[in-house]
Amino acid sequence: MNQLRDHIERIVPLDDTEFETISSFFSYKKYKKHQFLIQEGALVPCNFFVLKGLLKLVYSDDTGKEHIVGFAQEDWWETDFAAFYTESRATMSLECVEDTEVLCLRLTDYRKLCAAMPQLEHFFLEKAYQGFIAAQQRIISTMTVGIKERYEQLLKKYPTLVQRVPKSLLAAYLGVSREALSRLPR
Amino acid sequence: MNQLRDHIERIVPLDDTEFETISSFFSYKKYKKHQFLIQEGALVPCNFFVLKGLLKLVYSDDTGKEHIVGFAQEDWWETDFAAFYTESRATMSLECVEDTEVLCLRLTDYRKLCAAMPQLEHFFLEKAYQGFIAAQQRIISTMTVGIKERYEQLLKKYPTLVQRVPKSLLAAYLGVSREALSRLPR
DNA sequence: ATTTTTGCGTGACAGAAGTCACATCACCGC
DNA sequence: GCGGTGATGTGACTTCTGTCACGCAAAAAT
Numbered sequence A, B: 001m002n003q004l005r006d007h008i009e010r011i012v013p014l015d016d017t018e019f020e021t022i023s024s025f026f027s028y029k030k031y032k033k034h035q036f037l038i039q040e041g042a043l044v045p046c047n048f049f050v051l052k053g054l055l056k057l058v059y060s061d062d063t064g065k066e067h068i069v070g071f072a073q074e075d076w077w078e079t080d081f082a083a084f085y086t087e088s089r090a091t092m093s094l095e096c097v098e099d100t101e102v103l104c105l106r107l108t109d110y111r112k113l114c115a116a117m118p119q120l121e122h123f124f125l126e127k128a129y130q131g132f133i134a135a136q137q138r139i140i141s142t143m144t145v146g147i148k149e150r151y152e153q154l155l156k157k158y159p160t161l162v163q164r165v166p167k168s169l170l171a172a173y174l175g176v177s178r179e180a181l182s183r184l185p186r
Numbered sequence C: 001a002t003t004t005t006t007g008c009g010t011g012a013c014a015g016a017a018g019t020c021a022c023a024t025c026a027c028c029g030c
Numbered sequence D: 001g002c003g004g005t006g007a008t009g010t011g012a013c014t015t016c017t018g019t020c021a022c023g024c025a026a027a028a029a030t
Helices: A002-009 A016-024 A081-086 A107-116 A118-144 A147-157 A159-164 A167-174 A178-182 B002-009 B016-024 B081-086 B107-116 B118-144 B147-157 B159-164 B167-174 B178-182
Strands: A027-031 A036-038 A047-052 A055-060 A066-072 A093-096 A100-105 B027-031 B036-038 B047-052 B055-060 B066-072 B093-096 B100-105
Touching: A002 A016, A002 A047, A016 A107, A055 B118, A066 A167, A066 B118, A081 B118, A100 A107, A107 A118, A118 A147, A118 B055, A118 B066, A118 B081, A118 B118, A147 A159, A147 A167, A147 A178, A167 A178, B002 B016, B002 B047, B016 B107, B066 B167, B100 B107, B107 B118, B118 B147, B147 B159, B147 B167, B147 B178, B167 B178
Parallel strands: none
Antiparallel strands: A027 A100, A036 A093, A047 A100, A055 A066, A055 A093, B027 B100, B036 B093, B047 B100, B055 B066, B055 B093
């Protein structure tokens, strides 16, 4: 649980009672490989903070092909945010790539916490900015460089992730076919 | 100036003195078509709120080709956010597509405002969430559907924008060549 | 241990998009 | 008005990528 505290304190300082309050709103859960934290079409119960393990956020198109919107490893937050925040049905699914332990935060509890502690709202603001910037850079990357460079940027940015994930999933994240990624000159 | 007030009050309520404080931190500026609000490589002076006109946020790759990261029309915020927020040099440029009037908010003033008024920080949090969700959906759109559908989604989502912008810029926004967009079956 | 599944590379082929070149038309400034 | 610039459509050609099919080795399941 200290993992969460360290994570938050990288952005805003907390005293013991404050963190006590925060942690009381989270619930711990454990999932096994291939289990779903979010099912497409269902309501989104939580925003998830990954303690250990690896998740993939997947969008399935009409032909059934899977596209990976994002991965989440240790100390990352992940959920179908649009659906979570508007309490509507998920358009994506969130699934374990490995056995995974998470802390779950429900929307009502998120609201209570932010109302009670403006510093925490500031924390989430920082996270939102980070997410926005990362997404924008990913868009730029897709538009400007070829597959090879995109794969290299990924290697540079998340070297540990690339080790843990099969290439087929990386391809689905980069937006190309498994074969195209496989054919890259080394 | 009431335009800004209405815009903020769509998310958080304000009384007259509060808005007085807020507006005192913004400065009004007017630019002509083809003028730059942000130059690539320079520091980013402000986050811009568009009162009237149209801007394009552009990333130029090593070959000199221009890729449009985003447009901003009336009531939109735009800047090279990564550079703005970290006070580093811009990797993108922000340029007028039409004559444009904006309100400018400097980073130090942004910080003062947020510190003084938590509600305003909540406003920016909402905006950040909106931006993140929009960026994520754009990523999904690029991965899942072909040019034709992407163009149609754009038409549906921002019909007024498509009227104002030449097709060559729309192509640079969609991430395809001008010719490919021109060759779409109607 | 032996099946089954999963990951990964490769070859062949078709289709989509990029690039280059050219033509037209409308609009703008002088 | 007139020349220049920008916006747009089109054709020819090339390159890249997706798709389908196959083979093989390692890992997982029984």
